[in-house]
Amino acid sequence: MTKIHIIGLGLLGGSFALAIQRAKPDWIITGHDNNPGHLQEALVAGMISEHKVIPDKDTDVVILSTPVDSLYPLLTQTLDHVGTNTLIMDFGSTKAKICQQMADHPKRAQYLAVHPIAGTENSGPKAAVEDLFDGKVLIICEMEKTNLHLKGLAYDIFEVLNMKLRFMEPHDHDLHLAFVSHLSHISSFVLGKTVLDKMQDEKNIFDMAGSGFASTVRLAKSSPEMWAPIFLENKINMLEALDSYIRHLTAFRDKIAQDDVQGLFGEMREANKIRDILDLEK
Amino acid sequence: MTKIHIIGLGLLGGSFALAIQRAKPDWIITGHDNNPGHLQEALVAGMISEHKVIPDKDTDVVILSTPVDSLYPLLTQTLDHVGTNTLIMDFGSTKAKICQQMADHPKRAQYLAVHPIAGTENSGPKAAVEDLFDGKVLIICEMEKTNLHLKGLAYDIFEVLNMKLRFMEPHDHDLHLAFVSHLSHISSFVLGKTVLDKMQDEKNIFDMAGSGFASTVRLAKSSPEMWAPIFLENKINMLEALDSYIRHLTAFRDKIAQDDVQGLFGEMREANKIRDILDLEK
Numbered sequence: 001m002t003k004i005h006i007i008g009l010g011l012l013g014g015s016f017a018l019a020i021q022r023a024k025p026d027w028i029i030t031g032h033d034n035n036p037g038h039l040q041e042a043l044v045a046g047m048i049s050e051h052k053v054i055p056d057k058d059t060d061v062v063i064l065s066t067p068v069d070s071l072y073p074l075l076t077q078t079l080d081h082v083g084t085n086t087l088i089m090d091f092g093s094t095k096a097k098i099c100q101q102m103a104d105h106p107k108r109a110q111y112l113a114v115h116p117i118a119g120t121e122n123s124g125p126k127a128a129v130e131d132l133f134d135g136k137v138l139i140i141c142e143m144e145k146t147n148l149h150l151k152g153l154a155y156d157i158f159e160v161l162n163m164k165l166r167f168m169e170p171h172d173h174d175l176h177l178a179f180v181s182h183l184s185h186i187s188s189f190v191l192g193k194t195v196l197d198k199m200q201d202e203k204n205i206f207d208m209a210g211s212g213f214a215s216t217v218r219l220a221k222s223s224p225e226m227w228a229p230i231f232l233e234n235k236i237n238m239l240e241a242l243d244s245y246i247r248h249l250t251a252f253r254d255k256i257a258q259d260d261v262q263g264l265f266g267e268m269r270e271a272n273k274i275r276d277i278l279d280l281e282k
Numbered sequence: 283m284t285k286i287h288i289i290g291l292g293l294l295g296g297s298f299a300l301a302i303q304r305a306k307p308d309w310i311i312t313g314h315d316n317n318p319g320h321l322q323e324a325l326v327a328g329m330i331s332e333h334k335v336i337p338d339k340d341t342d343v344v345i346l347s348t349p350v351d352s353l354y355p356l357l358t359q360t361l362d363h364v365g366t367n368t369l370i371m372d373f374g375s376t377k378a379k380i381c382q383q384m385a386d387h388p389k390r391a392q393y394l395a396v397h398p399i400a401g402t403e404n405s406g407p408k409a410a411v412e413d414l415f416d417g418k419v420l421i422i423c424e425m426e427k428t429n430l431h432l433k434g435l436a437y438d439i440f441e442v443l444n445m446k447l448r449f450m451e452p453h454d455h456d457l458h459l460a461f462v463s464h465l466s467h468i469s470s471f472v473l474g475k476t477v478l479d480k481m482q483d484e485k486n487i488f489d490m491a492g493s494g495f496a497s498t499v500r501l502a503k504s505s506p507e508m509w510a511p512i513f514l515e516n517k518i519n520m521l522e523a524l525d526s527y528i529r530h531l532t533a534f535r536d537k538i539a540q541d542d543v544q545g546l547f548g549e550m551r552e553a554n555k556i557r558d559i560l561d562l563e564k
Binding site for chain 1: 399400401402403418419421446448458459461462463465466467468469470471472473474475476477478479480481484486487488489490491492493494495496497498499500501502503504506507509510511513514517520521523524525526527528530531532534535538539541543546547549550551552553554555556557558559560
């Protein structure tokens with residue numbers, strides 16, 4: 001009988017619980033959330049069979065799905081407590097700092113650093129859906145540092161969830177994610193703020209917001225509690241990505257100011273290539 | 283028997299044709315597109331019953347659905363040609379310049395300046411769908427300048443299409459659209475370009491692009507031929523919107539650089555308010 005313990009029962013942790021329940025109804029899932037309302041919602045939704053702040057010593061897998069700045073203390077506390085046959089994974093969106101912090105930990109082999117490329121702009125247990133992970137990419141960092149037997153159980157779980165595994169160095173992960181994911185969130189947060197600052201009449205925004213605006217600004221609904229720690233933990237890469245974005249925006253702005261229609265065509269045709277990439281799957 | 287002529291059979295013009303055909307199968311729809319491939323596609327799809335470069339003199343309504351820099355010459359040429367009972371509407375995304383150009387035109391009363399807040403990132407007749415306008419907002423500018431009888435027919439058509447009419451001055455329209463729609467397109471085009479410039483390995487972008495990136499960058503697939511003229515025609519408002527966006531981005535960047543976690547929370551909580559606006563309908 002496999003025992004899972006999930007710390008953080010929000011969008012990712014809750015969706016993981018639901019997916020495991022569907023695939024493995026006989027597994028035992030316990031868990032905890034620091035937010036009493038979220039904990040209650042998770043219990044009512046039956047995501048966990050029992051609330052436990054601390055996992056049993058014989059838990060097979062502990063999942064940490066909380067803001068990235070909470071992961072290292074949680075990880076070390078949990079490793080101190082559990083037995084030698086427990087694997088701990090975190091779902092954090094940054095990997096370089098925690099892998100570095102864990103580098104010399106005596107129980108490093110019981111830790112697997114992963115990042116599921118899955119999510120929505122919503123948060124909390126009510127946002128959880130059982131197919132959130134289905135068909136999505138899971139990035140694994142420093143897999144060679146994790147105990148082979150424990151890793152085997154993790155891989156079995158990811159196969160059950162129908163995830164596509166990718167392996168990457170922590171630094172590469174953080175740099176690429178800064179550009180592809182974290183920058184999108186900032187562009188969207190700031191777009192929302194810019195529009196709200198300018199337009200006092202919210203009805204006007206609503207009336208004029210076509211599906212294009214709704215799509216571009218969607219991530220501005222995301223949780224500040226999750227994202228502020230990500231931006232700060234990935235600071236060096238974030239600043240590189242943001243500086244590059246601001247530089248490109250300024251170049252685009254100047255082409256408008258100079259009526260440089262050919263220059264604008266060029267910028268947009270370059271950007272159009274993103275279609276081929278996003279459609280790769282089809 | 284009502285006769286409609288559509289110039290520009292792409293996403294908007296084509297969707298308009300499909301919606302009219304469904305609602306009013308006995309109406310006659312003719313049309314033209316400068317792109318021979320698009321014209322052929324529109325004929326094959328049965329969007330128009332006959333290709334005519336120039337509408338018949340007794341056409342009831344002519345729709346102009348071409349890039350905004352082509353609208354004024356098309357409008358004056360068409361007005362020169364048609365009889366006094368023909369209404370001409372343009373679907374352009376900018377309204378101030380064309381309303382100003384038309385201000386003293388002797389046939390001004392036969393023109394209605396409208397802007398359907400409807401679209402996708404795709405273009406051409408193949409992107410057209412018959413429910414594109416269904417339930418969407420249609421902004422009408424300077425409606426008092428249009429002949430009452432001709433306007434009546436236009437309103438009947440918008441009712442058939444189930445559109446929600448809003449009335450706005452051309453300058454207000456362009457200013458608000460610069461922030462709510464046109465800026466979204468630029469933020470998305472430039473996000474696409476920034477990511478493509480940094481990441482040489484397209485497979486990496488694809489693997490790491492969660493649905494968040496796909497949503498934020500979706501508009502980067504849009505047509506440069508449509509959008510370059512919009513940005514240039516709405517230049518003064520675009521520069522205001524872009525300068526404000528870049529200023530807000532720089533402030534966000536500096537808060538990351540200074541580890542100002544409370545400042546980041548504040549920015550993101552402000553931006554979170556966009557959720558209430560986008561959810562107004564629900």
